[in-house]
Amino acid sequence: MADTAKLELLPAVDVRDGQAVRLVHGESGTETSYGSPLEAALAWQSAGAEWLHLVDLDAAFGTGDNRELISEVARAMDIKVELSGGIRDDDSLAAALATGATRVNIGTAALEDPEWVAKIIAEHGDQIAVGLDVRGTTLRGRGWTRDGGDLYETLARLDSEGCARYVVTDIAKDGTLQGPNLQLLKDVCARTDRPVVASGGVSSLEDLRAIAELVPLGVEGSIVGKALYAKAFTLEEALEAVSR
Numbered sequence: 403m404a405d406t407a408k409l410e411l412l413p414a415v416d417v418r419d420g421q422a423v424r425l426v427h428g429e430s431g432t433e434t435s436y437g438s439p440l441e442a443a444l445a446w447q448s449a450g451a452e453w454l455h456l457v458d459l460d461a462a463f464g465t466g467d468n469r470e471l472i473s474e475v476a477r478a479m480d481i482k483v484e485l486s487g488g489i490r491d492d493d494s495l496a497a498a499l500a501t502g503a504t505r506v507n508i509g510t511a512a513l514e515d516p517e518w519v520a521k522i523i524a525e526h527g528d529q530i531a532v533g534l535d536v537r538g539t540t541l542r543g544r545g546w547t548r549d550g551g552d553l554y555e556t557l558a559r560l561d562s563e564g565c566a567r568y569v570v571t572d573i574a575k576d577g578t579l580q581g582p583n584l585q586l587l588k589d590v591c592a593r594t595d596r597p598v599v600a601s602g603g604v605s606s607l608e609d610l611r612a613i614a615e616l617v618p619l620g621v622e623g624s625i626v627g628k629a630l631y632a633k634a635f636t637l638e639e640a641l642e643a644v645s646r
């Protein structure tokens with residue numbers, strides 16, 4: 403990536419039981435509800451977002467799914483959509499791609515079904531990202547409830563299979579407003595030449611500027627969740643903060 407590129411921002415809409423929610427450390431039961439997912443997504447689009455990070459949390463946790471609602475939201479967007487949660491087999495992948503999402507983010511399946519993930523990377527290329535959701539350097543799957551191997555071993559495997567991009571979440575930071583794990587992002591960027599999307603912990607415009615400093619290392623974007631819903635700053639302010 404060229405050093406002059408600006409950091410992309412991906413406001414998040416995580417859906418649980420039909421509502422836009424934020425979790426703390428991704429733990430089921432910690433939800434704060436923020437109402438209609440479609441209204442939230444449209445608000446981020448109106449505020450100037452170029453991307454929406456849309457997550458079906460029920461599908462990620464295995465507590466059902468919000469497939470129709472997720473599809474409705476994705477189809478209503480004029481902006482790019484990154485779709486996550488419960489994409490683990492041909493049926494769920496087909497449904498995700500049928501929403502018109504620009505790319506889909508694979509978590510659990512990258513840990514539990516490497517052959518399938520290698521196949522879909524080969525078939526769909528840039529439309530597939532892998533979510534590397536970590537505690538320390540241990541990957542977590544199935545709603546972040548189960549260990550799924552070593553971060554760097556998995557990264558090396560996925561790199562060799564041609565994975566186009568990684569979404570790196572520090573679970574210890576996610577939903578806490580405690581700042582991103584910049585060292586983790588630097589460490590991942592040092593181990594891959596593929597673009598990295600940062601996730602977890604953003605609390606301030608300063609945090610976003612700090613992540614933007616990592617663009618020359620390979621950080622392409624940052625997901626922003628709780629800070630927007632908690633009104634720590636507006637999306638307009640965030641976009642301005644990372645514009646160059």
Ligand SMILES: O=C(O)c1ccccc1N[C@@H]1O[C@H](COP(=O)(O)O)[C@@H](O)[C@H]1O
Nearest residue numbers: 428462486487488489508509510533545
């Ligand atoms: O985004 C969250 O807060 C979250 C919390 C707990 C589990 C998953 C979460 N989000 C994203 O869901 C996908 C993983 O889904 P799957 O394992 O492929 O079914 C991944 O992008 C997570 O970052």
